[in-house]
Amino acid sequence: MRFRAKIVDLACLNHFSRVVNTVARLAKTCTLRLTADKLYFILSDKVANGGVSVWCELCQGNFFDEFQMEGVAAEHNEIYLELVPENLSRALKTAQNAKTVKIKLTNKHCPCLTVAVELPSLSSSSRIVTHDIPVGVIPRRLWNDFREPGVPDFDVSIYLPVLKTMKSVVERMKNLSNCIVIEANLSGEMNLKIETDLVSVTTHFKDLGNPPWDSWTAQLCCMNVKCFAVQIIYRTCLEPLSRMKGASQVVVYVTIRTGV
Numbered sequence: 001m002r003f004r005a006k007i008v009d010l011a012c013l014n015h016f017s018r019v020v021n022t023v024a025r026l027a028k029t030c031t032l033r034l035t036a037d038k039l040y041f042i043l044s045d046k047v048a049n050g051g052v053s054v055w056c057e058l059c060q061g062n063f064f065d066e067f068q069m070e071g072v073a074a075e076h077n078e079i080y081l082e083l084v085p086e087n088l089s090r091a092l093k094t095a096q097n098a099k100t101v102k103i104k105l106t107n108k109h110c111p112c113l114t115v116a117v118e119l120p121s122l123s124s125s126s127r128i129v130t131h132d133i134p135v136g137v138i139p140r141r142l143w144n145d146f147r148e149p150g151v152p153d154f155d156v157s158i159y160l161p162v163l164k165t166m167k168s169v170v171e172r173m174k175n176l177s178n179c180i181v182i183e184a185n186l187s188g189e190m191n192l193k194i195e196t197d198l199v200s201v202t203t204h205f206k207d208l209g210n211p212p213w214d215s216w217t218a219q220l221c222c223m224n225v226k227c228f229a230v231q232i233i234y235r236t237c238l239e240p241l242s243r244m245k246g247a248s249q250v251v252v253y254v255t256i257r258t259g260v
Contacts, residue, residue, distance in 0.1 A: 001070060001071065001072055001079055001105070001137075002068070002069060002070040002105065003034055003068070003069045003070075003079060003103075003104060003105040004066070004067075004068045004069070004102070004103075004104040004105075005060070005064045005066060005067045005068070005069075005102070005103045005104070006064060006065050006066035006067075006100060006101070006102050006103075007063060007064055007065060007100065007101045007102075007103075008065045008099075008100050009065065010097075010098075012062070012063045012064070012065075013063075013092075013095060013098065013101055014096075015063065016058075016063045016092070017089070017092040017093070017095070017096075019041075019056065019058065020041075020085060020088050020089045020092055021089050022056075023041045023043075023054065023056060023085045024085040024086045024088070024089040026043065026054055027043045027054065027085060028084065028086070029043075029082060029083070029084055029085075030042060030043045030054065030082075030083065030085050031043070031044075031080060031081065031082055031138065031146050032080070032081045032082075032083055032113075032135070033078060033079070033080050033081075033146060034069050034071075034078060034079040034080075034081070035069070035071075035077065035078050036069060036077060037059065037060060037061070038057060038058060038059055038060060039058050039060055040055070040056060040057050040058070041054060041056040041058075041085070042054065042055060042056070042146050044145065044146060044149070053149060055148055055149055072140055076140060076143075078143070079105070079137075080137070080138035080142075080143055080146060081105075081111070081113070081135040081136065081137060081138065082135060082136040082137075082138055083113065083133060083134075083135045083136070084133075087131075087133045087134075088113065088115070088133055090131075091115040091117070091131035091133060092115070094117050094119075094129050094131070095115075095117040095119075097119065097120060098117045098118055098119055098120075099118045099119065099120055099126070100117075100118045101115065101116070101117050101118070102115070102116040102118075103115050103116075104116075105135075106132070108132055110134055111134070111135050111136065111137050112132040112133055112134055112135060113132075113133040113135050114130060114131070114132050114133070115130070115131040115133065116128055116129075116130050116131075117129045117130075117131075156184050156185060156186050156210070157210060157211050158184045158185075158188065158190055158208050158209070158210050158211075159188075159208045159209045159210070159211070160190075160208070161190070161205045161208060166192075166205075169192055169203050170192065173192065173194050173201060173203075176194055176196065176199055176201065177194040177195070177196050179194070180192060180193070180194055181193040181194065181195070186210050187210075188206065188207050188208045188209050188210055189204070189205065189206050189208070190204075190205045190208055191203065191204050191205070192205075
């Protein structure tokens with residue numbers, strides 16, 4: 001079981017760091033799944049009890065200049081690791097101006113993800129900062145617990161606007177009402193709305209885009225302007241927005257159930 005990767009491009013490093021920072025805000029521990037062409041950050045929590053479920057899938061070719069891994073066996077060419085994402089986030093913070101960053105799976109009294117950061121130097125010799133992050137190797141018999149969760153049936157999915165902007169709007173609206181209505185359609189339009197006996201306020205977002213989950217959705221995106229709406233309380237809305245600070249793209253699903 002081996003893993004070794006290298007990042008040289010600074011933009012790729014910064015993007016990968018933002019992803020790790022977002023995961024670190026959402027969970028104290030998570031599962032890192034490594035395959036030949038992808039890596040995943042997974043958190044399977046009990047959403048019904050207020051937990052957070054995360055499935056973050058990254059194509060390794062979009063981030064790493066070198067990526068080598070050998071799984072537990074030829075027929076199961078994968079590695080599952082349990083780690084504290086905050087530790088990885090802290091290690092990557094030292095690499096903001098790094099020349100290269102190398103990440104490899106090592107065994108130093110215990111399994112570790114070793115992050116070696118090569119920093120620029122005024123002399124001919126390079127400066128290397130090494131972080132050993134303890135990890136737990138998840139045995140093969142438990143891998144089925146970390147499969148991709150199913151997406152619930154929904155009427156429309158839409159990309160959220162810039163989270164900082166959306167959070168600012170929601171925080172101002174909460175002074176006028178305890179609940180907020182989110183409306184979205186398949187034309188990339190989303191509204192945040194509050195209605196009380198005294199006031200009605202709506203903020204409109206346009207050209208957000210809709211993920212084409214299937215050909216049926218792709219066809220409707222060009223002609224369907226019907227809005228689907230869901231009403232939520234502010235605590236439910238604001239807490240996820242705070243945790244996802246720094247995320248580059250977020251999708252929201254709006255589901256309408258008959259009889260509710």
